[in-house]
Amino acid sequence: TSADQLHRGITAESCPVALSELCLAQVCLSLDSLCSTQPDGSLRLSWAPLLPQEMADQLLHKMAAQGTLNDRTVGIFRSCEQLRLRRACVRSSPLSAEAFRLALCPHRLQELDASGVPGGLTGAHILSGLASNPECRASLQRLTLSRLQLGWTSLEVKEEQVGFSSLQGLRTLNLANTDLTDPFLEDICTLPQLEVLDISSTPVTELSALLGCRLTLRSLTAHGLRQLDMSPARVISILSQLHALRHLDLSDDRFVSGDEAVRLLLEGGSGILPALVSLDVSGRKKVTEGAVTAFVEGRRGLLFLGLLATGAGSCDVLSGKNNLKVTGEANEKQICESLRRYRERECFTREALVHLYQLTNDMYNQTRPDILKLVLGGMQNYSESLHVQLVASACVFNLTNQDMAVGMPHPLLSAVVHQVLEAMRSFPSHQQLQKNCLLVLCSDTILQDVPFDRFEAAKLVMNWLSGHVDRTLQRMAVAVISILVAKLSTEQTTQLGADIFIMKQLLGIVQQKAMAGVVDSTLKFALSALWNLTDETPTASRHFIQCQGLELYEEVLKTYSSESSIQQKVLGLLNNIAEVEELQADMMQEDLLEHVVTLLQGPQVEVGISYFAGGILAHLTSRQDAWTLDQGLRQTILEQLHAAILTWALPEREMVSYRSFRPFFSLLQTSQPAGVQLWAVWAMHLVCTQNGVQYCQMLQVEGAVELLKTLSSDLDTHSNVRGMAESILGMVERHQTTSNPLRTQTEKGHHGRS
Structure with missing residues (x-):
């Protein structure tokens, strides 16, 4: 595709939604409050x-x-x-x-689209309602009743019924996929201004009635007329008398052999319907290149030719026709045209997607939002079709794999991910479709940057994971879950953690890896997911204890004593458990605490490991009345904790992130031991140093600044704690000042939210 085409594709998806669209959407959502x-x-x-x-x-x-x-x-x-x-x-609306x-018939309508309306509304109801308004009889020009029951067995007029011919102003009529029969067609063809007619997939058996509008009919769509009972010569004879005809569709999605009528039309050259500018014979398997050549060469004004699933799309005569649009499978241009043209024909959409999938297998490092948008359209139009969703999801993966998603507009990717999740929800037992969707989700760009329902995605991936043991896919699923859980709000994490099944699944993966002594990304992702799942979520933490997670994690600490990345994730989760007061009694195990103490300091212990080990000990020793072990052990732990913290150096990379400082509030009380207080202020100092804008504001919003002021001014507080508290308050003041460069000198003394 050219650079300007690519730019237009990106710009179209990146531009903001029109204000009128936003207003209309809001009115739709607010009807109850706006109405009586x-x-x-x-x-x-x-x-x-x-x-x-x-x-x-x-x-x-x-x-x-x-x-x-x-x-x-x-x-x-x-x-x-x-x-x-x-x-x-009113398309697809239950009326x-x-x-x-x-509601609608009193209006002077010019157009009406009532396609696929459920709820008992028939074509007979619509016609009688429209005809009851004399203005509508003359004004209505376009009527679409596709996928609707007409509701009359004949044109025998009853008291409340009238025929199509009563709408004398009709120019365009779409009755595709209805129960249209020959008597109806005869009535329709008496309309004096009829120009466009679609009778696709109807039980019509005779086309002779079309001669009634031979002077006005410009477009005839007769796709898939499977009950047609006419000789090929008779069909061509009737069509050739439609002198105004410019557009003709004789395609068939059964992909049967090309019939004689189509052959006669193609090989007839310019002698039959010489004014045609558009012909569609897609699905006619035995269309020959020679017949296509004869047809194209006989019509210089031809603008469109439908050849999908005919095998004739690679015909040489087509290559030199720059103004001729062709649907087919010979090249990218034909495939994309097929996806645009056949939005309402499932079989053709699926056929085009199959060929697009083969094409996208070779699209390395090409960002193609224009093609992805076409695939999305197919997924949206046929959300209940397994065949379409299967091949479309494979195309989406090819188009967003690796770095190809980086340049895609986020609104487009957001819509695609929404549709992928819909497919996962609709076909939970289809393994290949679920695999395709999982592969799509396993993208850094999508997981980190694109807005979508991460909570729903996490649940769907967890459900998928429960029934599959393929190692590669398991690794991807656990990686996706790990990242998704980290992006959830506290409320969503709490809701997700309320399902003990999820805890069992993730712990089962950890146990499986630990028993084999394996260190791989699946184990690390599972540990990260569990760490995030228990963050400020007491229910999930309780489930962790109930599922024997504590015993398992003790074994993991011992098994992976030399794997710092594993130990840090394990200690991070145990730190979450230690924050929950009602679960602290479960952690009062002397062997466990002594092992954690050994991780406080030492030449081989990284600061990240020491930090989380210190957090566990700080929380467990903070409540003297809840301490059930030897008091001498508690005092020893507090002394070692204090001494260890003084040796810690700030790490260069970000080590931890917090949603809230509230779990630290109890540790900052003036009644707490110095070691407990020091760990809490060191933790705050750490994150404020690495991300001052976010965390200094969090300190102010949550009220932690007042606690720090109390510590810094309390003479009984240990000097190490006071010094660290004052340092944090200084950072808060600096960020408060720099965030508003227009503050006056008199404002600097205030400590509000900037």
């Missing part, structure tokens, strides 16, 4: 200005797109004075015949 309820249960706007007509159309369309349009909410359009509709879309009649 009528006696029949429908809503009516409590106050509404006279909206521009286009805005009323957009509001209806937005309600349908967001799934908020129904019998109750459509009532706001009963007032034709405030909300005047011209182009109405009854009565609600449709009362």
Whole structure:
């Protein structure tokens, strides 16, 4: 693709949402507060200005797109004075015949899209409702009833029924995938201005009725007419008499052999329908390159040719036609055109995605948001199709793998991840699809930078992990979970940790690796996930104890005594457990504490290990009344803790991050031993030094500054603690000052949130 095409693709996805779109979305979400309820249960706007007509159309369309349009909410359009509709879309919205009649039929509609409306609304209801408004009879120009039951067995007019011919202004009619029959078609073809007709996948058996509109019909879509009962010669004879025809679609998604009618049309050259500018014969397996060549050479004005799944897309005559758009599988351009053209044809979408997957296998380090957007469209349109989701998710992985996601617009990636999670939720037992989706999620760019529902993703990946033992995929799943859990809010982590199943799964992986003495990324990711899962979440910490996690972690500490990265993660989690007062009794084990004390200091002990070992000891010794072991041991631990902290040097890299300082508040009380206080202020000093903007503000917001002031001014507080507290307060003051360079001299004494 050219550089400017790529730029347009990125710009289109990166630009902010229009203000009007945001306003309409908010109105949809706020209808209950903006409306009053009528006696029949429908809503009516409590106050509404006279909206521009286009805005009323957009509001209806937005309600349908967001799934908020129904019998109750459509009532706001009963007032034709405030909300005047011209182009109405109720696509896939559950409406009854009565609600449709009362809310939409009084408007002077020009267009109506009622595709796939559930809830019993039929084509007969729609026609009779529209025809009841004399203005609609003349004004309606475009009507779409695809995927809808027409509801009449014949055109025998009953008291409340009228035919399509009553809508004399119709120019465009889409009845694809309906129960349209020959008598209906005869009635339709009497419309005096009919220009565009779609009768795809209907039970029509005869096309002779089309001769009734041979002077006006410009576009005929007759895809997949499987009950057609006419000789090929007769079909061509009728089509050749449609003198105004410019666009013709005879494609078939059964991928059967090309029939005789298509062959006659192609090989007839310019003698048949010479004015055609668009022809679609996709799915006709035996279309020959010779026939395509004859057809193309006989029509210089040809703009589109549909050849997907015909095998004729590589025909030489197509290569020199720059203005001719072709759907097929011969190259990237044809495949992308197929995805654009066949959004509402599942079989063709799947076929195009299969070829796109083969193409994207060779796209190394190419950022292609334009193609990813096409794949996303297919996933969204066929979210319930396993076949589409399977191949589309494979394409997504190829397009976002490694560094290819870095240059993708985040809104586009966010939408893609949402659809990937939908696929995981919809097909939980399909192993290959789940694998594809997991591979997509296992991307640093997606996991770290792209907004999506990480809580839902963590649950879905955990559910997948429970039934699979493939080592490579297990490693990826645990890595994804580890990163996702670290990104969750405290509330979400608490909710996730409430499921003891998740704790059992992760501990099971740790045990499996520890029994084998393996040191690999899966073990490290599992330990990190458990560490984050227990952070300020007492429920998860309790589950850890219940699942014999403490015993397992003691063994891990001993087994991996020379692996500092493993030890740090283990001690980090034990530090979380030690913060929970009700669980401290479970940790009062002399062997465990003596082992932790050995990790406080020494030439071979890294400061990260010493730090977390000190945290465990600080929390457990902070409550003298809860200490159940020998008091002499407690005093020894406190002395060694104090001495060890004085030897620690600040690490160069970030060692730990905190969501809150509140777990430290009890350690900062003036009644606490000096060693306990010193560990808490050293921890605060550490993170404030490495990320002053974030943590100095957190100290102020959470009220920790006042505790530090108390320590620094208390003469009974150990000098080491007072000095560290004063140092932290100095950092807070500096950040408070530099965050607002316009502060006056008199403001510097205040210690509020900057």
